[in-house]
Amino acid sequence: MRDGRPHGADAVPPSIQTAAAWSWRLLLIGALVTAAFYVTTLFKVIVVPVAIALLLTVLLTPVRRVLQKHLRFSRGLASITALLGMLAVVGGLVTVAGSTIVSGISELREKAIDGFNEFMDWLEAGPFGIGTDQINGYLKELEGVISSSQDTIVSGALGAATTVGHVAAGAVIALFCTFFFLLDGRTIWSWCVGLFPARSRFTIHQAGRRGIVTLSAYTRTQILVALVDAVGIGIGAAFFVPSLALPLGILVFVGSFIPIIGAVVTGAVAVLVVLVANGWVAALIMLGIVLAVQQIESHALQPFLMGHAVSLHPVAVLLVVAGGGFAAGIVGALFAVPLAATINTVILYFNGHDKFPDLGTDDTLVIRGRPALPVMVRRAEEDFGTDEVAPETPRGRRPARRGRATPSGPSTGAPTSDGGDA
Template sequence: MNPPPVTKTAPADHAVPPAVRAAASWSWRLLLIGAALAVLLWLIAQLKVVVVPVAVALLLTVLLAPLVGWLHRRLRLRRGAAAGIAVVALVAVVGTLLGLAGRSVVRGIGDLWDQASEGIDTILDWLATGPLQLSTADLEGWVDRLQESASGASSSVLSGVLTGATTVGHLLAGAVIALFCTFFFLLDGRTIWAWVVGLLPRGSREHVHQAARRGVVTLGAYTRTQILVAAVDAVGIGVGAAILGVPLALPLAILVFLGSFVPIVGAVVTGSIAVLVALVAQGPGAAIVMLAIVLGVQQLEGHVLQPFLMGHAVSLHPVAVLLSVAAGSFVAGILGALFAVPIVAVLNTVVLYLHGHDKFPQLGTSDHVTVRGRGHPVLDRAIAQVAELESERAATKADESDLGAGQATGEDEGATVQGAGDRTSGARDRDEQR
């Protein structure tokens, strides 16, 4: 008698459609990734006094590395001396620009304030005699209310001053940390990077090293291109302001240069400040001309510099650049807007390389034969030692296999000789018997 057939119960997973299971799998993984990113951003926000100067030091290192290499190779200077000269030259250039801007501000702020006061008086007269026909009593009442609001906000102003003093202290500390890190990155950057890579598992070190090399190339291209774009914006707006006779033309140009490091948005904000200064100093006509100059420079940046230069340097579409700046400013304010594009550009290059799409195939790999001297010396030596050990192991295995084959051949030859001897002795015995 045959046993009754066993009925199999369908697993519970079969009751859930595959699309829902896939969506659930993606959902909890994305939630974990989002939580990890949130924790990382929180840690960065807590340590921004240290993280931001280190990020600035990385940008300065990429910018000054060619100068240090040229001083080290051509002038035969020690690397420490070359790094020191580069950092001192950077401080001298920045100090000179700030000194010129500060002198121009001190000289022109008095005239600008007088012109602003005259402009305010003109606006008040227009409000009293123009279409609104506001009485003097109404205007005086508004002025009194403004004064009361200002006096009532004295505590807020005092707290703002204290906060500003704290911010200035943080800026000075950050500047010292950035210069200190820049010097040592230029001096021992390769050794520091080798130590960082050495903390990773052995199998992933080479991939991380190669991805980081390409990220550094992208970061350098972004930095140089952004300096060129900022210089074009500053020269265009500064020369236009100087031709119109707008006061503080040089400080405005320097402000535009610094603001242009926030792509697309920075030059617009700083250019609007130039338009406002022209309006206060010379009236609506000069302000309209200044606005046309700013818009012309923005068109040059948006349609020529950003798509061709920046797009070629970092391989990012202008829409991606704009969204990166918006997201960075929303998350971290002005610092997020400043660092959003380089972070996205480096991540784009690194992720593409790790997925098999190499944007810089000319860099090759860190193989100790093909890229010796172009890669990382410490990592190259380590990779060379590993390759030598593998070669020795392969040679040892080959010797062992040859020895085993030789023994087997010797045994076969011995067996053949012995067999031949046996056959010879057997034939001799048969002859004797005959």
Template sequence: MPRAIREAASWSWRILLIGAALAGIGWLLASLQVIVVPVAVALLLAVMLTPVRRFLQYTLRVPRGLAAGLSLAGLIAFAAALVTFAGQQVATGFADLSEEAIAGFEELTAFIDRQFNLDLRDYQSDVLAELEAQRDAIIAGALGAAATAGNLLIGALIALFCTFFFLHDPRGIWSWVVGLLPAGARDRVHQAGRRGIVTLSAYTRTQILVAGVDAIGIGLGSAFFVPSLSVPIGVLVFVGSFIPMVGAIVTGAIATVVVLVAQGWVAAIIMLGIVILVQQIESHVLQPFLMGQAVSLHPVAVILSVAAGSFVAGIAGALFAVPLVALLNTVVLYLNGHDKFPELGDGDKLPIRWLAPDAPPLRIPLRRVAADTADDS
């Protein structure tokens, strides 16, 4: 058998085996997404809130458990206040916007009638008849939405529960996870995990800052045209910006459409220019400067990650695809001998009980071991 055929066959069965394993993992995660997604959200929230918890614990001398609880409670209060204020703004401006939207729609239909000699009113009865025929499907969809709301409530409770414990005892949870691995691989996986968390922290905090800049810029721009809806638009842009590239484009387009309905074409073109300007500042100034080497992903990798994540798991997949790829990139590079964070070193060891039984004794004072065990770096 020629050597090229043997090598091609060897590569082929390995690639098929890896593909089957990845497909199995993807199917399992999709089946358990009611649990997996809240845990992933909790991990991102814990990374985001860790500086707050450390400030409360080490600066204000608040007990660790209470500091974790206060950090989580503060986040919930802030989110509730923001959503409440945005809801009030929507309720206040919806009446005016609905009148403007109706007027704009009537103007658009009149324009179409004049240009194409169509009477769209003839189709209204057909649309109403179709809606009547699809009544059962609409009711079934509403019931499905109610079931989805129940799943969201369960997921929110799981996310809050896991976030608290990720803040309260991250070191203990991570030690337990690493302890499930073969003894000889534990310390190496631990060091790779430390670097992965640094990447995840850099991504999360940078994405929060970038989303805030997008929300403020586009929200202020919309305030000149639809002041009653500037806060809801800013909140929408902030949330959507957590899906890199795609989210900012979609939410910016929504803001432009709202201005188009309310103020017409000229205002919409100006609003589009504001959206493009804000996104250019984000793409060419904030992202390269803040992400740096910590999250070194090419824009093509970002787009493909978002596309693959959305194809596999919808919105949740698009949201978590890029941080997952960035984390795996750092971990895999470290396991293959390329350390992106050599300044971290290997001094932070797992507790002795989790190391390999035949590992050489660590020449670390007992006080240092206790400190490392308590720390959550």
């Protein structure tokens, strides 16, 4: 300060200094997120199957535990049995739906042709006055456009073939990872935690446990919500197209895993099928059924079940799904909500807010032969030279004693549903 006036950094108002400090940190975070998104996109053939495997692991872990506890299966046998059972259920649903579609598609095709002919007659005799010659001219123009775009069509077909290959490879990766996540999930998680500095491992492990609980709650709640949607819309469709009610219900069940967007699209498909099969009146009734089911989901199931499971406001869910769909298409919309919910839980725990205090902190990992306790706690125990409990950690949690640190087995003080196989 010279001549009584501030100079240099002192001349910048505190508000501008604070804004600048926030700005460069936000820019750094933005660059990190952008780099992570780029790497994820580059390796999406691997990242997406691993994410699907994680969801399947969360879903099948209770099944594996039941097989181990009640049927005395070994961990490996229980893991492969749970995975094969899931494949059998999915394969059975696809087989039943496929056979039903094949048996009912002929009737629907005839009705669709009749409806198309009626529409063409209405165009010719209606207020538009579009005659057959004009329609034929439009069709010839369309054929010309298709003929001139053969190269694009061929390249698109080759791209589709490549996509099918990627999907097949991704399915193999997902099944392979699911089996080993069920079999050695805790060992894999211990290795991941061991990559971080020793001082942070305890907190990271506990935050990861809570993230898995959130992911489990989302998966199971979404299955329940999807089942309610499928049953409601399937029963409504059974009144108009009994032969296609089951495949429509399965379509709604699968589509409901994409929040908001999936329900709208699959509901529109159900209304369109009823429109082709039974006309406008039946389609309007079916539209009312679809809207009623979706209102029950939005105002009853989502607030009480999904809202409690992921602790996200409906506006946040909508924005997250929209952002995920814009950034990564259907895959982004599918994983946006569970990813956001899990990150929310982990960040809250890092900031001192434990959403699942009942899990406790007794569950520890053995990393390179030592429990995943903070460095300061291990040093304190070494200084005492006994099993006396060290002072509390900054979060007010009392760390486990050296003699109580469990190996890679389940928690000694946490519930069995805590995602200990993470």
